[in-house]
Amino acid sequence: MSAVGGYGWQVVLVVVLVLLNAAFSGSEMALISLRESQLQRLERQSRTGRTLAKLARDPNRFLATIQIGITLAGFLASAAAAVSLAQPLIGPLGFLGTAAEPAAIVLVTIVLTFFTLVIGELAPKRVAMQRAEGWALTVARPLDVLATLSRPVVWFLGKATDLVVRMAGGDPDAAREEVSTEEIRDMVAQQQEFTPEQRTIISGAFEIADRTLREILVPRRDVLILPAVMKSGEALQLLVEGGHSRAPVTGPLGLDDVLGVVHLRDLIGSDGHVIDHMFTPLFLPETLKITDALRQLRSQRQQLALVVDERGAIDGIVTMEDLVEEVVGEIYDETDRDVQSVVREDDGAMLLPGTFPIHDLPDIGVDLEEEDEGDYTTVAGLVLARLGHIPTAPGETVAIDGHTAEVVEVTGRAITRLRLRPVESEKPATVA
Template sequence: MFDTVAANIALVLLFILIGGFFAAAEIAMVSLRESQVRKLSQRGRRGERVAKLARDPNRFLSAVQIGVTVATMLSAAFGADRLAAQLVPVLEGWGVPVAVAPVLALVLVTLAISYVSLVLGELAPKRLALQRAEGLSLYVAPFLDRIAALSRPIIWMLSKSTDGVVKLLGGNPGADREEVTTEELRDMVVGHTDLTADERKLIAEVFAAGKRQLREVMLPRTEVEFMEADTPLSDAARLAATLPHSRFPVYRDTYDEVIGFVHVRDLLDPELTGRTEPISALVPIRAAKFVPASKRLLTTLNEMRDEGQHLAIVVDEYGGTAGIVTMEDLVEELIGDIRDEYDVEEDVVILPAGEIEIDGLTNLNDFATETGIRLPDGPYETLAGFVMAMLGHVPAAGERVEFSGFELTVTELDGRRIARVRVKRRQVVESPPEQDS
């Protein structure tokens, strides 16, 4: 009898493990990301089969469900029929009444099979499949494909029935799984333990830069050092020697008619020292890249890299010159400031008492990073633009605005432009409690 019981238990365990195989196969296929599917499709015939199945969920889900259902049904029926009957005499020997023993045996066997099925047939296989989805899918896909081929009539009927129910419930039977959103990707990056803090920060900057437009990061035309095409070479070389820039936009008549740019190396060529002819006649005017102010930062960076351009002229919606961007400006938006020996002035200066003095041309995102204060969006891109919008006029030095518990004071002007702003937390003076008369 012991051999018979052991054989029956072994058969039940076999059916449970078969169900566990199908459960693991389902999770392995379902949890494959699109990037993994594309990679697997390039790994020979097995990989192609995985990709084919993954893109036809009705086919493999139906095959899996057939396998799980058959295995579960066999383990339950076999256990109830054989094991419960063999447990009845044991219970009767322990003093359980004859009328109660069959029912109790059935309940105990059902509970035992259910527990083992949950652990060995569901939870453990699915957890392992989640951890090794890519590798496991390569092994299970051929078997699932054969099961699906053999069960094609049943799968066809199940698929049509499923499509009908999905449509009845308001779903789209032909729709694929939902795409991962940008927010979900960002959350995945933040929670990824294999990435260092610097790597997570860099990826977060890439996500942020993907939404940013050139108007938010460009150097405005009022701050650009232009050179007129008719400028004598000696004057242009003298100016270039005093500035930290390597490239200068060249224009005719007005700043809106930029014809290209000159490189400082051409201006300081020893063979041309002292020449007074116009720069347009002596040095090469290199073709400039023109980009709209609404163009995305990352797109522009990729184009400039592919074209070997280090400077681009930003054009507004009216065709005029709005400013310039350089390769360095765009890279700095991803990895932070790149300072060299010519960058002598700090954009942000920490003052006593926790005050901060910051450049008025700081864009809103950089201002939030430096101070922790997020200014509202509006018809402006910089801190200076926000202050002007709040005041409603061109300010004088010393004028201030208040926002969200902070005081922003104009400390320096460059013509009519706000050059520097001091930021400090506003002091809240509490009135003394009133004395009882």
């Protein structure tokens, strides 16, 4: 009876040790799965969250503590089961003769390994991945206590691990590999919870990271300017007719003599001249990143900035709306008109302005090869680069990656309108 009772206690001990192994394995996966953004949120919410964040940011500490627990649990389970639990099986395996005891030990080891892998490793890790926050919060305090109690051992194991990591060419101070931009894009694409609008905003945020003002500015030939001596009423009419809320105020030399910027609302019901209502303009270099320009406009409380090239000449203007559009897509202020910049024709061709940005071509189905991208920011610049000269009349064509670009309209020395036609949709020549 006592033998049976002792055997039962050994089974209970093995079960407890396997469950302890499961707790440590799941805890390891839960802490590793937590992102920095989650840790920041959790540490603001509770004291336990702060304990968890401190623990998770010190992988040497929590990994060593967990590994000590897993190793001890596995070792004790094996020691308790290997020989003692095999004893009752020796009798039934007596037909094996002297091989009965080794066979019983092997059989018990296989069964124990199976339960340890499934119950002590795989299942808890899968559950911990699905419920990382809840699991991590539950074990944060116990793990912190264990890490404190085993600090000398953890310190020694941590230093030894750092040495091995350095020898392997790794960085012992890095918690994990940095997530690349492409990986984040893939994660966004795989998340079903995001709406199309949210995907557009997130994608736009990545796309503007390296984009400069030169790529999105309104060129100087398209900028509405208001002479400083113009009457307020006349200027107000020009702004309303042009669909603008702001415009540069200039001296006799035009955009090369900018005096300020005026807002439409300041002209309503006012007398006098434009110069009486203008405010100090903001100048930004054309090489400035869009994200930096956004910060400057916000800090200066400005909605419009003049873009200056390396020689100090005005290249054009950008507005807060232009910059935000790069992230969230087309938006409209109180004076904008609902005008489509691209007109699709029945045969598949597209009419677009010469100022259409190169970086927006993929949005209309035109993908440029990397080697074809040059020092231009608009489709007009691309066509000029391919032609090698300035067209004086409509009709000239060039090939652009599966499309034919036809010059439709030329104003002065600028290509102002083009037609893009897919090569496969071009009409075959008729035979007389």
